Amino acid sequence: METAYFYTSMNNTSVIHTINRYITLEPAEADYLLSVFMPRALPQGELIEKTGDPTRYFIYVNSGCLMTYFTDQTGSDHVIQFATTGWWTGDLHSFTRQVPSIYSTRALAESHVMLLPKVSMDQVLEEIPKLERFFRITFQNSLVTHQHRIIQHYTATAEERYIMFREKYTSLEQYVPLKYIASYLGITPEFLSKIRRKLMEK
Amino acid sequence: METAYFYTSMNNTSVIHTINRYITLEPAEADYLLSVFMPRALPQGELIEKTGDPTRYFIYVNSGCLMTYFTDQTGSDHVIQFATTGWWTGDLHSFTRQVPSIYSTRALAESHVMLLPKVSMDQVLEEIPKLERFFRITFQNSLVTHQHRIIQHYTATAEERYIMFREKYTSLEQYVPLKYIASYLGITPEFLSKIRRKLMEK
DNA sequence: CGTCTATTTGAATGTACTCAAAAGCGGTGG
DNA sequence: CCACCGCTTTTGAGTACATTCAAATAGACG
Numbered sequence: 362m363e364t365a366y367f368y369t370s371m372n373n374t375s376v377i378h379t380i381n382r383y384i385t386l387e388p389a390e391a392d393y394l395l396s397v398f399m400p401r402a403l404p405q406g407e408l409i410e411k412t413g414d415p416t417r418y419f420i421y422v423n424s425g426c427l428m429t430y431f432t433d434q435t436g437s438d439h440v441i442q443f444a445t446t447g448w449w450t451g452d453l454h455s456f457t458r459q460v461p462s463i464y465s466t467r468a469l470a471e472s473h474v475m476l477l478p479k480v481s482m483d484q485v486l487e488e489i490p491k492l493e494r495f496f497r498i499t500f501q502n503s504l505v506t507h508q509h510r511i512i513q514h515y516t517a518t519a520e521e522r523y524i525m526f527r528e529k530y531t532s533l534e535q536y537v538p539l540k541y542i543a544s545y546l547g548i549t550p551e552f553l554s555k556i557r558r559k560l561m562e563k
Numbered sequence: 564m565e566t567a568y569f570y571t572s573m574n575n576t577s578v579i580h581t582i583n584r585y586i587t588l589e590p591a592e593a594d595y596l597l598s599v600f601m602p603r604a605l606p607q608g609e610l611i612e613k614t615g616d617p618t619r620y621f622i623y624v625n626s627g628c629l630m631t632y633f634t635d636q637t638g639s640d641h642v643i644q645f646a647t648t649g650w651w652t653g654d655l656h657s658f659t660r661q662v663p664s665i666y667s668t669r670a671l672a673e674s675h676v677m678l679l680p681k682v683s684m685d686q687v688l689e690e691i692p693k694l695e696r697f698f699r700i701t702f703q704n705s706l707v708t709h710q711h712r713i714i715q716h717y718t719a720t721a722e723e724r725y726i727m728f729r730e731k732y733t734s735l736e737q738y739v740p741l742k743y744i745a746s747y748l749g750i751t752p753e754f755l756s757k758i759r760r761k762l763m764e765k
Numbered sequence: 766c767g768t769c770t771a772t773t774t775g776a777a778t779g780t781a782c783t784c785a786a787a788a789g790c791g792g793t794g795g
Numbered sequence: 796c797c798a799c800c801g802c803t804t805t806t807g808a809g810t811a812c813a814t815t816c817a818a819a820t821a822g823a824c825g
Contacts, residue, residue, distance in 0.1 A: 416699045431714050439717045441710055454707040486696075493695040494688070500702035505656040507709035508643055512633050514716055515641040519781070538803065547717045552781055554805050721813070740771065753812055756773050 371388025375473050376421045379447055381500045386493045397485060398475040403427075403468035410466040416455035418476035422448050426536045429464050430544065440545040443469075443533055449499065456482075470536045514561050519548045520556050575602050578623045578677050581649055585700045595647045599687060605629075605670040612668040617711040618657035620678035623648050627674025628738045631666050632746065642747040645671075645735055651701065658684075672738045721750045722758045 375397065377391045386394065399418075403409060403425065406519035410416050412432055421422065422444045429450050430440045441464065444450035456479060477485075486492055513522055523546055527534065534542065543553035578600065579593045588596065601620075603705055603762060605627065612618050614634055622629065626645045631652050632642045643666065646652035657664035658681060679687075689692055725748055729736065736744065745755035 431718075433718045439714060441713060452708075456705065486802085490692060490696075493699050494692075497695050497699035497702060500699060500706055501655055501659065504702055504709060507706060507713065508655075510713060511643060511709065511716075512641060514713070515614045516633075541804065547661055550804070551780060551783085555781090558805080560597050740772065751814060752772070753774085753815085757813090760773080 371555070373398075373423070373475065375423050375447070379421070380492070380495050384495050386489070386491075389397070391465060391487050394485060396418070397481040398477055401474050401476055403472045403474060405468055405471050406509060407468045408465060409468065409474075410451065410464070412463060412465045413461050416452045416457045416462045416464075416479075418478055419449060419451045419453075419456055419482055420466065421447055421475040422450065423473040423475060425474075427466055427472060427474070428469055428537070428541060429466045430541075431464055436542055438541075439547075440541050442539075443530065443537065443545065445533070445536075469538075469541070473499045479531070519552060520559070521547060522546050523553065523556055524560075575600075575625070575677065579651070581623070582694070582697050583742075586697045588691070588693075592688065592691050596687060596691070599683040600682045602681055603652050603676055603678055605674045607670055607673050607675060609670045610666060610667060611676075612653065612666070613672065614665060614667045615663050616629070617661045618654045618664045618666075618681075620656055620680055621651060621655075621684055622646070622668065623677040623679070624648055624652065625675040625677060627676075628671045628735070629668055629674060629676070629763065630671055630743060631668045632743075633666055640743075640746055641749075642743050645743075646748065647735070671740075671743070716749060721748060721754060722761070723759055724748050725755065726762075 373395060374391075377386060378393065380386060380394075400423075409420070409427070410418070410429075410510075424446050427444045427450055428440050429442045429444070429452070430438045431437050442450055452462040452464040452466075452467060454460070455464070459479060480520070513525065517525070523542075526542065526546060539553055539557075540550040543550045546553065548556075575597060576593075578586060579596065582596075600623070601619060602625075611622070611629070612620070612631075626648050628641050629646045629652055631644045631646070631654070632640045634640050638760075646653055652668060654664040654666040654668075656662070657666070661681065715727065717726070725744075728744065728748060741755055741759075742752040743754045748755065750758075
């Protein structure tokens with residue numbers, strides 16, 4: 362494909378734009394950063410991090426869609442995060458402490474990602490201290506989102522949560538099988554199906 | 564009270580010890596930091612931040628116990644966090660953007676806190692950039708905790724969540740009325756009561 | 766001692782789950 | 796091009812977990 366090269370080269374700098382929304386990187390710093398990220402194309406369905414192994418990468422999504430999920434004792438999956446263009450994902454606890462991960466991460470569609478290995482993360486934070494600020498703000502925002510999600514679970518029924526999900530993540534319903542959306546919402550696929558029918562009938 | 568002075572002066576440095584667990588403050592930096600924090604004693608029941616008002620402070624708890632909670636349309640409260648010695652609390656979203664808060668924060672017991680006003684927060688992050696690292700790590704840890712809590716909601720029944728809560732926050736059950744523990748667990752006080760009876764009978 | 770709030774109890778109800786089976790859908794091979 | 800396979804989604808019946816509402820009991824505080 363002719364467009365592939367353009368596409369990829371454009372997207373590799375996307376992470377720099379994302380970072381520059383909160384801090385200002387010098388060109389040399391941006392180049393250095395790009396040199397430590399590992400760009401990678403993931404085919405649909407690829408498992409990039411696996412439960413039980415220490416998390417190798419902090420992952421930035423250039424394009425496509427990934428999900429990070431937890432598998433319980435009964436073998437069922439529970440999605441904790443979808444990540445599309447401009448999002449970071451991974452098991453932070455496993456990544457920072459290098460202990461076995463409780464999450465897996467998988468590409469739901471063909472995706473382009475930038476991988477930041479643990480040693481590189483430590484290194485870039487040493488060499489470009491203002492990145493601490495970027496990640497501080499990023500984690501702070503994510504924390505707010507997580508708190509909202511906990512509150513939604515308290516205060517809203519599954520139907521209400523589904524409606525809000527659709528409004529917030531409009532594009533996701535195309536990529537993502539319904540069973541994973543159910544999982545993200547904390548309900549069974551059967552029940553989501555019943556909710557959808559009920560909403561259709563209106 | 565004779566003990567008050569000793570008590571307060573000892574505890575005011577607690578925040579410095581907490582920060583020094585992740586970074587190393589110079590004595591001058593520690594002094595400067597302490598000069599911008601506002602120490603304050605809160606009587607039991609005091610409401611320090613209120614829904615609807617922009618959050619004024621990022622709060623560090625020296626001693627005692629606070630809770631941050633959300634009040635829904637029907638008027639019932641939902642606890643999103645308890646904070647005891649060594650914890651930070653507040654509505655991060657409201658604090659950083661200075662928009663009306665959706666949370667309130669209240670002292671559940673007589674407490675000593677260190678308040679960091681928004682302008683001071685911005686200022687100390689400018690003047691002591693390595694604090695960015697401290698907050699980055701703090702928010703990162705908090706994020707991991709929040710993710711675990713979401714997963715627990717997915718995978719565990721109310722009874723299991725209550726048992727885990729008791730194990731994790733052993734001391735809290737003394738301070739905190741059961742109805743707030745129920746709220747934190749995302750269940751009604753009536754149902755918590757039934758769970759407790761069932762556990763007693765074993 | 767009385768008042769106010771927190772906790773407990775019970776009955777009826779609702780939300781969401783489990784299990785089993787059918788229907789839909791996309792890809793693959795004959 | 797059709798038949799088959801595997802996986803996702805839908806449907807339905809029965810069930811379990813948790814809620815609501817109302818009322819009784821227990822505890823804290825002035």
